[in-house]
Amino acid sequence: MGLSERKEREKAELKELILDAAKRILLKNGKEGLSIRKIAHAIEYSPATIYLYFPDKDAILHELMEIGFGLMSKYLVPAFAEQDPVQRIHSIGKAYAKFGMENKDWYDLMFNSEKPMKHIEKCAEEWDQGMAMFNFLTASCKQAIDLLGLKGIDERILALHFWSTVHGLVNLAHSDRLEIIERNQTRQLIDRTLEAAMASIFRT
Protein backbone atom coordinates (compact mmCIF):
# COMPACT_ATOMS: atom_id res chain seq x y z
CA MET A 1 0.00 0.00 0.00
CA GLY A 2 2.22 2.80 1.32
CA LEU A 3 5.48 3.65 -0.33
CA SER A 4 8.44 1.58 0.73
CA GLU A 5 11.26 3.38 2.49
CA ARG A 6 13.44 3.18 -0.56
CA LYS A 7 10.71 4.76 -2.65
CA GLU A 8 10.28 7.54 -0.20
CA ARG A 9 14.00 8.12 -0.12
CA GLU A 10 14.12 8.30 -3.90
CA LYS A 11 11.22 10.68 -3.94
CA ALA A 12 12.97 12.88 -1.41
CA GLU A 13 16.16 12.68 -3.44
CA LEU A 14 14.54 14.01 -6.58
CA LYS A 15 12.92 16.72 -4.54
CA GLU A 16 16.34 17.66 -3.25
CA LEU A 17 17.70 17.56 -6.79
CA ILE A 18 15.03 20.00 -7.89
CA LEU A 19 15.78 22.37 -5.03
CA ASP A 20 19.50 22.15 -5.68
CA ALA A 21 19.04 23.03 -9.32
CA ALA A 22 16.66 25.83 -8.37
CA LYS A 23 19.26 27.18 -5.96
CA ARG A 24 21.97 27.13 -8.61
CA ILE A 25 19.76 28.86 -11.16
CA LEU A 26 18.69 31.46 -8.61
CA LEU A 27 22.33 32.28 -7.89
CA LYS A 28 23.33 32.37 -11.54
CA ASN A 29 20.29 33.96 -13.17
CA GLY A 30 18.50 35.77 -10.37
CA LYS A 31 14.89 35.58 -9.32
CA GLU A 32 13.53 36.55 -12.74
CA GLY A 33 15.72 33.97 -14.43
CA LEU A 34 14.43 31.12 -12.31
CA SER A 35 11.84 29.11 -14.22
CA ILE A 36 10.30 25.67 -13.87
CA ARG A 37 11.45 24.83 -17.35
CA LYS A 38 15.06 25.77 -16.59
CA ILE A 39 15.00 23.64 -13.45
CA ALA A 40 13.60 20.73 -15.44
CA HIS A 41 16.26 21.14 -18.09
CA ALA A 42 19.01 21.31 -15.46
CA ILE A 43 18.00 18.01 -13.84
CA GLU A 44 17.17 16.47 -17.24
CA TYR A 45 13.51 15.82 -16.52
CA SER A 46 10.45 17.21 -18.21
CA PRO A 47 8.78 20.31 -16.75
CA ALA A 48 5.71 18.25 -15.91
CA THR A 49 7.77 16.06 -13.59
CA ILE A 50 8.44 19.01 -11.31
CA TYR A 51 4.73 19.09 -10.60
CA LEU A 52 4.85 15.57 -9.20
CA TYR A 53 7.10 16.85 -6.42
CA PHE A 54 5.83 20.38 -5.87
CA PRO A 55 2.29 21.72 -6.20
CA ASP A 56 3.48 24.86 -7.97
CA LYS A 57 6.36 27.29 -8.41
CA ASP A 58 5.50 29.14 -5.21
CA ALA A 59 6.10 25.98 -3.20
CA ILE A 60 9.62 25.79 -4.62
CA LEU A 61 10.25 29.45 -3.83
CA HIS A 62 8.96 28.81 -0.35
CA GLU A 63 11.40 25.98 0.26
CA LEU A 64 14.18 28.11 -1.17
CA MET A 65 13.20 30.78 1.33
CA GLU A 66 13.80 28.33 4.15
CA ILE A 67 17.19 27.46 2.72
CA GLY A 68 17.86 31.19 2.56
CA PHE A 69 17.30 31.53 6.28
CA GLY A 70 19.91 28.85 6.76
CA LEU A 71 22.39 30.91 4.75
CA MET A 72 21.47 34.05 6.64
CA SER A 73 22.06 32.45 10.02
CA LYS A 74 25.72 32.08 9.10
CA TYR A 75 25.89 35.85 8.95
CA LEU A 76 23.90 36.35 12.14
CA VAL A 77 25.27 33.74 14.54
CA PRO A 78 28.37 35.74 15.55
CA ALA A 79 26.20 38.80 16.15
CA PHE A 80 23.76 36.79 18.25
CA ALA A 81 26.62 35.69 20.48
CA GLU A 82 27.64 39.24 21.38
CA GLN A 83 27.47 39.91 25.13
CA ASP A 84 26.43 43.55 25.38
CA PRO A 85 22.82 43.86 24.16
CA VAL A 86 23.37 47.28 22.55
CA GLN A 87 26.49 46.10 20.78
CA ARG A 88 24.60 42.92 19.86
CA ILE A 89 21.78 44.85 18.23
CA HIS A 90 24.27 46.91 16.26
CA SER A 91 26.06 43.75 15.12
CA ILE A 92 22.77 42.14 14.14
CA GLY A 93 21.96 45.20 12.03
CA LYS A 94 25.33 45.13 10.32
CA ALA A 95 25.18 41.39 9.69
CA TYR A 96 21.60 41.65 8.41
CA ALA A 97 22.54 44.43 6.03
CA LYS A 98 25.64 42.55 4.90
CA PHE A 99 23.57 39.48 4.11
CA GLY A 100 21.04 41.59 2.28
CA MET A 101 23.65 43.35 0.21
CA GLU A 102 25.56 40.20 -0.69
CA ASN A 103 22.51 38.04 -1.38
CA LYS A 104 19.98 40.19 -3.16
CA ASP A 105 17.93 37.38 -4.63
CA TRP A 106 17.80 35.39 -1.42
CA TYR A 107 16.85 38.51 0.48
CA ASP A 108 14.07 39.29 -1.95
CA LEU A 109 12.72 35.79 -1.61
CA MET A 110 12.78 35.93 2.17
CA PHE A 111 11.58 39.44 2.88
CA ASN A 112 9.85 40.85 -0.17
CA SER A 113 7.93 37.98 -1.66
CA GLU A 114 4.25 38.41 -1.10
CA LYS A 115 2.64 35.22 -0.21
CA PRO A 116 -0.82 34.43 -1.39
CA MET A 117 -1.31 33.15 2.16
CA LYS A 118 -5.00 33.14 2.70
CA HIS A 119 -4.41 31.22 5.90
CA ILE A 120 -2.17 33.41 7.98
CA GLU A 121 -1.96 30.81 10.74
CA LYS A 122 -0.09 28.45 8.47
CA CYS A 123 2.08 31.24 7.20
CA ALA A 124 3.17 32.25 10.68
CA GLU A 125 4.32 28.68 11.09
CA GLU A 126 6.12 28.63 7.79
CA TRP A 127 7.87 31.91 8.44
CA ASP A 128 8.92 30.72 11.87
CA GLN A 129 12.59 31.25 11.15
CA GLY A 130 11.95 34.89 10.36
CA MET A 131 9.71 35.14 13.38
CA ALA A 132 12.35 33.57 15.64
CA MET A 133 14.84 36.12 14.37
CA PHE A 134 12.52 38.98 15.15
CA ASN A 135 11.76 37.58 18.59
CA PHE A 136 15.45 37.37 19.37
CA LEU A 137 15.87 40.99 18.30
CA THR A 138 12.95 41.96 20.49
CA ALA A 139 14.48 40.18 23.48
CA SER A 140 17.77 41.96 22.88
CA CYS A 141 15.91 45.27 22.74
CA LYS A 142 14.29 44.48 26.08
CA GLN A 143 17.72 43.80 27.57
CA ALA A 144 19.09 47.02 26.15
CA ILE A 145 16.14 49.01 27.47
CA ASP A 146 16.62 47.57 30.95
CA LEU A 147 20.37 48.04 30.84
CA LEU A 148 20.15 51.69 29.81
CA GLY A 149 17.13 52.38 31.99
CA LEU A 150 15.09 53.73 29.09
CA LYS A 151 11.57 54.56 30.23
CA GLY A 152 8.32 54.22 28.35
CA ILE A 153 9.80 52.37 25.37
CA ASP A 154 8.10 49.26 24.02
CA GLU A 155 10.70 46.70 23.02
CA ARG A 156 8.51 45.35 20.22
CA ILE A 157 8.17 48.79 18.67
CA LEU A 158 11.85 49.39 19.15
CA ALA A 159 12.69 46.12 17.43
CA LEU A 160 10.33 46.96 14.59
CA HIS A 161 11.85 50.43 14.27
CA PHE A 162 15.28 48.89 13.99
CA TRP A 163 14.20 46.19 11.57
CA SER A 164 12.33 48.67 9.38
CA THR A 165 15.35 50.91 9.16
CA VAL A 166 17.73 48.17 8.07
CA HIS A 167 15.13 46.55 5.81
CA GLY A 168 14.46 49.94 4.28
CA LEU A 169 18.15 50.61 3.71
CA VAL A 170 18.70 47.25 2.06
CA ASN A 171 15.70 47.70 -0.21
CA LEU A 172 16.67 51.25 -1.15
CA ALA A 173 20.12 49.95 -1.99
CA HIS A 174 18.70 47.09 -4.06
CA SER A 175 16.54 49.44 -6.10
CA ASP A 176 19.51 51.77 -6.65
CA ARG A 177 17.90 54.61 -4.75
CA LEU A 178 20.96 55.10 -2.56
CA GLU A 179 23.08 55.47 -5.65
CA ILE A 180 20.90 58.38 -6.64
CA ILE A 181 21.40 60.08 -3.27
CA GLU A 182 25.16 59.67 -3.30
CA ARG A 183 26.97 57.82 -6.02
CA ASN A 184 29.26 54.92 -5.15
CA GLN A 185 28.70 55.48 -1.44
CA THR A 186 25.98 52.89 -0.84
CA ARG A 187 27.95 50.86 1.70
CA GLN A 188 29.06 53.94 3.64
CA LEU A 189 25.54 55.33 3.63
CA ILE A 190 24.22 52.11 5.12
CA ASP A 191 26.93 51.95 7.79
CA ARG A 192 26.58 55.60 8.76
CA THR A 193 22.79 55.45 8.86
CA LEU A 194 22.91 52.31 10.97
CA GLU A 195 25.25 54.07 13.38
CA ALA A 196 23.01 57.12 13.48
CA ALA A 197 20.01 54.90 14.17
CA MET A 198 21.84 53.17 17.02
CA ALA A 199 22.94 56.49 18.47
CA SER A 200 19.49 58.02 18.38
CA ILE A 201 17.67 54.93 19.62
CA PHE A 202 20.00 54.23 22.53
CA ARG A 203 21.01 57.85 23.14
CA THR A 204 24.71 57.25 23.19
Add this chain to the structure above:
Amino acid sequence: MGLSERKEREKAELKELILDAAKRILLKNGKEGLSIRKIAHAIEYSPATIYLYFPDKDAILHELMEIGFGLMSKYLVPAFAEQDPVQRIHSIGKAYAKFGMENKDWYDLMFNSEKPMKHIEKCAEEWDQGMAMFNFLTASCKQAIDLLGLKGIDERILALHFWSTVHGLVNLAHSDRLEIIERNQTRQLIDRTLEAAMASIFRT
Protein backbone atom coordinates in the same frame (compact mmCIF):
# COMPACT_ATOMS: atom_id res chain seq x y z
CA MET B 1 9.38 66.79 -43.70
CA GLY B 2 8.60 67.19 -40.02
CA LEU B 3 5.26 66.21 -38.61
CA SER B 4 2.56 68.83 -38.80
CA GLU B 5 1.23 70.13 -35.53
CA ARG B 6 -1.97 68.19 -35.90
CA LYS B 7 0.01 65.03 -36.49
CA GLU B 8 2.09 65.63 -33.43
CA ARG B 9 -0.99 66.30 -31.38
CA GLU B 10 -2.56 63.07 -32.58
CA LYS B 11 0.61 61.17 -31.77
CA ALA B 12 0.63 62.67 -28.30
CA GLU B 13 -3.03 61.81 -27.92
CA LEU B 14 -2.50 58.14 -28.62
CA LYS B 15 0.44 58.16 -26.25
CA GLU B 16 -1.85 59.61 -23.62
CA LEU B 17 -4.45 56.98 -24.45
CA ILE B 18 -1.90 54.25 -23.90
CA LEU B 19 -0.83 55.68 -20.55
CA ASP B 20 -4.44 56.12 -19.48
CA ALA B 21 -5.25 52.53 -20.28
CA ALA B 22 -2.07 51.40 -18.54
CA LYS B 23 -3.07 53.38 -15.47
CA ARG B 24 -6.53 51.82 -15.41
CA ILE B 25 -5.15 48.31 -15.79
CA LEU B 26 -2.54 48.94 -13.11
CA LEU B 27 -5.26 50.00 -10.70
CA LYS B 28 -7.56 47.14 -11.57
CA ASN B 29 -5.13 44.25 -12.07
CA GLY B 30 -2.01 45.31 -10.23
CA LYS B 31 1.56 45.43 -11.46
CA GLU B 32 1.64 41.76 -12.48
CA GLY B 33 -1.61 42.12 -14.37
CA LEU B 34 -0.32 44.99 -16.49
CA SER B 35 0.71 43.76 -19.92
CA ILE B 36 1.34 45.37 -23.29
CA ARG B 37 -1.27 43.11 -24.83
CA LYS B 38 -3.90 44.16 -22.30
CA ILE B 39 -3.16 47.82 -22.93
CA ALA B 40 -3.42 47.21 -26.68
CA HIS B 41 -6.71 45.41 -26.24
CA ALA B 42 -8.07 48.18 -24.03
CA ILE B 43 -7.38 50.90 -26.59
CA GLU B 44 -8.35 48.59 -29.47
CA TYR B 45 -5.01 48.68 -31.22
CA SER B 46 -2.61 45.86 -31.92
CA PRO B 47 0.23 45.20 -29.44
CA ALA B 48 2.75 46.20 -32.10
CA THR B 49 1.28 49.70 -32.23
CA ILE B 50 2.34 50.32 -28.64
CA TYR B 51 5.92 49.99 -29.80
CA LEU B 52 5.47 52.91 -32.19
CA TYR B 53 4.89 55.16 -29.18
CA PHE B 54 7.12 53.60 -26.53
CA PRO B 55 10.45 51.83 -26.96
CA ASP B 56 9.51 49.10 -24.51
CA LYS B 57 7.39 48.24 -21.49
CA ASP B 58 9.88 49.79 -19.09
CA ALA B 59 9.35 53.17 -20.74
CA ILE B 60 5.63 52.90 -20.01
CA LEU B 61 6.31 51.92 -16.40
CA HIS B 62 8.66 54.84 -16.17
CA GLU B 63 6.04 57.31 -17.33
CA LEU B 64 3.55 55.74 -14.95
CA MET B 65 6.08 56.29 -12.20
CA GLU B 66 6.08 59.99 -12.95
CA ILE B 67 2.29 60.04 -12.83
CA GLY B 68 2.58 58.25 -9.50
CA PHE B 69 4.66 61.06 -8.08
CA GLY B 70 1.88 63.41 -9.08
CA LEU B 71 -0.59 61.32 -7.09
CA MET B 72 1.77 61.16 -4.15
CA SER B 73 2.21 64.91 -4.01
CA LYS B 74 -1.48 65.22 -3.19
CA TYR B 75 -0.74 63.31 -0.01
CA LEU B 76 2.41 65.24 0.76
CA VAL B 77 1.52 68.86 0.03
CA PRO B 78 -0.30 69.50 3.33
CA ALA B 79 2.60 67.97 5.24
CA PHE B 80 5.11 70.10 3.34
CA ALA B 81 3.21 73.21 4.40
CA GLU B 82 3.56 72.50 8.11
CA GLN B 83 5.39 75.26 9.98
CA ASP B 84 7.31 73.44 12.69
CA PRO B 85 10.07 71.38 11.05
CA VAL B 86 9.79 68.51 13.55
CA GLN B 87 6.03 68.36 13.15
CA ARG B 88 6.52 68.68 9.39
CA ILE B 89 8.84 65.69 9.27
CA HIS B 90 6.36 63.65 11.29
CA SER B 91 3.54 64.65 8.95
CA ILE B 92 5.64 63.81 5.91
CA GLY B 93 6.28 60.37 7.35
CA LYS B 94 2.60 59.78 8.03
CA ALA B 95 1.54 61.03 4.60
CA TYR B 96 4.26 58.98 2.91
CA ALA B 97 3.15 55.85 4.74
CA LYS B 98 -0.49 56.56 4.00
CA PHE B 99 0.25 56.90 0.30
CA GLY B 100 2.27 53.72 0.37
CA MET B 101 -0.43 51.78 2.15
CA GLU B 102 -3.26 53.02 -0.06
CA ASN B 103 -1.39 52.74 -3.35
CA LYS B 104 0.66 49.59 -3.22
CA ASP B 105 1.18 49.23 -6.95
CA TRP B 106 2.08 52.86 -7.48
CA TYR B 107 4.46 52.69 -4.55
CA ASP B 108 6.13 49.60 -5.92
CA LEU B 109 6.60 51.26 -9.27
CA MET B 110 8.10 54.39 -7.72
CA PHE B 111 10.32 52.97 -5.01
CA ASN B 112 10.96 49.31 -5.65
CA SER B 113 11.35 49.00 -9.39
CA GLU B 114 14.92 48.36 -10.32
CA LYS B 115 15.96 50.25 -13.32
CA PRO B 116 18.36 48.80 -15.77
CA MET B 117 19.97 52.25 -15.63
CA LYS B 118 23.36 51.83 -17.12
CA HIS B 119 23.63 55.60 -17.26
CA ILE B 120 22.98 56.78 -13.75
CA GLU B 121 23.27 60.41 -14.78
CA LYS B 122 20.13 60.12 -16.86
CA CYS B 123 18.36 58.22 -14.14
CA ALA B 124 19.06 60.88 -11.54
CA GLU B 125 17.36 63.27 -13.90
CA GLU B 126 14.42 61.00 -14.44
CA TRP B 127 13.95 60.37 -10.76
CA ASP B 128 14.11 64.06 -10.06
CA GLN B 129 10.70 64.11 -8.41
CA GLY B 130 11.85 61.52 -5.90
CA MET B 131 15.11 63.40 -5.49
CA ALA B 132 13.30 66.68 -4.90
CA MET B 133 11.22 65.00 -2.23
CA PHE B 134 14.30 63.68 -0.49
CA ASN B 135 16.01 67.06 -0.69
CA PHE B 136 13.02 68.73 0.90
CA LEU B 137 13.10 66.17 3.71
CA THR B 138 16.82 66.80 4.14
CA ALA B 139 16.22 70.56 4.37
CA SER B 140 13.52 69.99 6.97
CA CYS B 141 15.93 67.81 8.94
CA LYS B 142 18.50 70.60 8.84
CA GLN B 143 15.92 73.00 10.21
CA ALA B 144 14.92 70.60 12.95
CA ILE B 145 18.55 70.01 13.90
CA ASP B 146 19.16 73.75 14.17
CA LEU B 147 15.93 74.34 16.04
CA LEU B 148 16.62 71.65 18.62
CA GLY B 149 20.33 72.40 18.79
CA LEU B 150 21.30 68.82 18.02
CA LYS B 151 25.06 68.48 17.70
CA GLY B 152 27.09 66.28 15.41
CA ILE B 153 24.16 65.06 13.38
CA ASP B 154 24.33 65.01 9.60
CA GLU B 155 20.98 66.04 8.13
CA ARG B 156 21.46 63.83 5.09
CA ILE B 157 22.00 60.78 7.26
CA LEU B 158 19.08 61.81 9.43
CA ALA B 159 16.83 62.15 6.39
CA LEU B 160 17.98 58.78 5.10
CA HIS B 161 17.39 57.21 8.50
CA PHE B 162 13.85 58.55 8.51
CA TRP B 163 13.17 57.59 4.92
CA SER B 164 14.55 54.08 5.41
CA THR B 165 12.34 53.56 8.42
CA VAL B 166 9.13 54.56 6.67
CA HIS B 167 10.11 52.81 3.45
CA GLY B 168 10.92 49.71 5.45
CA LEU B 169 7.60 49.82 7.29
CA VAL B 170 5.63 50.22 4.07
CA ASN B 171 7.47 47.36 2.41
CA LEU B 172 7.12 45.08 5.42
CA ALA B 173 3.40 45.84 5.41
CA HIS B 174 3.12 45.16 1.69
CA SER B 175 4.78 41.78 2.02
CA ASP B 176 2.53 40.90 4.97
CA ARG B 177 5.41 40.72 7.40
CA LEU B 178 3.70 43.06 9.85
CA GLU B 179 0.66 40.82 9.88
CA ILE B 180 2.91 38.03 11.05
CA ILE B 181 4.25 40.13 13.92
CA GLU B 182 0.84 41.23 15.12
CA ARG B 183 -2.30 40.32 13.28
CA ASN B 184 -4.69 43.01 12.11
CA GLN B 185 -2.57 45.73 13.70
CA THR B 186 -0.57 46.82 10.68
CA ARG B 187 -1.79 50.43 10.71
CA GLN B 188 -1.22 50.82 14.44
CA LEU B 189 2.22 49.26 14.19
CA ILE B 190 3.19 51.77 11.52
CA ASP B 191 1.83 54.74 13.46
CA ARG B 192 3.44 53.70 16.72
CA THR B 193 6.77 52.91 15.11
CA LEU B 194 6.75 56.24 13.32
CA GLU B 195 6.10 57.99 16.62
CA ALA B 196 8.87 56.03 18.30
CA ALA B 197 11.23 56.95 15.48
CA MET B 198 10.34 60.63 15.82
CA ALA B 199 10.78 60.49 19.60
CA SER B 200 14.17 58.82 19.43
CA ILE B 201 15.50 60.92 16.57
CA PHE B 202 14.46 64.26 18.02
CA ARG B 203 14.75 63.24 21.68
CA THR B 204 11.36 64.48 22.72
Add this chain to the structure above:
DNA sequence: AAATTTACTAAACAGTGTTCATTAAATCCA
Protein backbone atom coordinates in the same frame (compact mmCIF):
# COMPACT_ATOMS: atom_id res chain seq x y z
C1' DA C 1 -2.21 60.05 -61.43
C1' DA C 2 1.93 58.17 -59.64
C1' DA C 3 5.30 57.96 -56.00
C1' DT C 4 6.22 58.21 -51.41
C1' DT C 5 5.57 58.46 -46.69
C1' DT C 6 2.87 57.21 -42.58
C1' DA C 7 0.10 54.28 -39.50
C1' DC C 8 -0.93 50.11 -38.43
C1' DT C 9 -1.15 45.08 -37.92
C1' DA C 10 -0.82 39.76 -38.53
C1' DA C 11 2.19 36.53 -37.61
C1' DA C 12 5.98 34.80 -35.69
C1' DC C 13 9.75 34.00 -32.02
C1' DA C 14 11.09 32.67 -27.74
C1' DG C 15 9.84 32.43 -23.52
C1' DT C 16 6.53 31.64 -19.09
C1' DG C 17 3.42 28.38 -15.52
C1' DT C 18 0.43 24.65 -15.61
C1' DT C 19 -2.60 20.56 -16.96
C1' DC C 20 -3.78 16.14 -18.85
C1' DA C 21 -3.94 12.07 -21.64
C1' DT C 22 -0.74 8.67 -22.68
C1' DT C 23 3.16 5.61 -22.32
C1' DA C 24 6.60 2.80 -20.24
C1' DA C 25 8.30 0.64 -16.29
C1' DA C 26 8.06 -1.31 -11.93
C1' DT C 27 5.42 -3.82 -8.53
C1' DC C 28 1.93 -6.90 -6.83
C1' DC C 29 -0.86 -10.91 -6.78
C1' DA C 30 -2.57 -15.35 -8.30
Add this chain to the structure above:
DNA sequence: TGGATTTAATGAACACTGTTTAGTAAATTT
Protein backbone atom coordinates in the same frame (compact mmCIF):
# COMPACT_ATOMS: atom_id res chain seq x y z
C1' DT D 1 5.86 -17.15 -14.42
C1' DG D 2 2.03 -14.29 -16.42
C1' DG D 3 -1.36 -10.97 -16.09
C1' DA D 4 -3.29 -6.99 -13.59
C1' DT D 5 -2.33 -2.86 -11.35
C1' DT D 6 0.07 0.88 -9.56
C1' DT D 7 3.64 4.38 -10.28
C1' DA D 8 6.74 7.59 -12.71
C1' DA D 9 7.49 10.33 -16.37
C1' DT D 10 6.41 12.82 -20.38
C1' DG D 11 4.69 15.17 -25.04
C1' DA D 12 1.76 18.18 -26.29
C1' DA D 13 -1.28 21.49 -25.53
C1' DC D 14 -3.38 25.95 -23.35
C1' DA D 15 -3.20 30.52 -22.32
C1' DC D 16 -0.29 33.75 -21.37
C1' DT D 17 4.10 37.16 -21.69
C1' DG D 18 7.41 41.07 -24.41
C1' DT D 19 9.12 42.08 -28.76
C1' DT D 20 10.33 42.10 -33.90
C1' DT D 21 9.52 42.17 -38.69
C1' DA D 22 7.51 41.94 -43.06
C1' DG D 23 3.74 43.51 -45.30
C1' DT D 24 -0.58 46.31 -46.20
C1' DA D 25 -3.61 49.99 -46.70
C1' DA D 26 -4.42 54.70 -46.37
C1' DA D 27 -2.99 59.39 -46.44
C1' DT D 28 0.07 62.81 -48.32
C1' DT D 29 3.24 64.80 -51.60
C1' DT D 30 5.02 65.50 -55.98
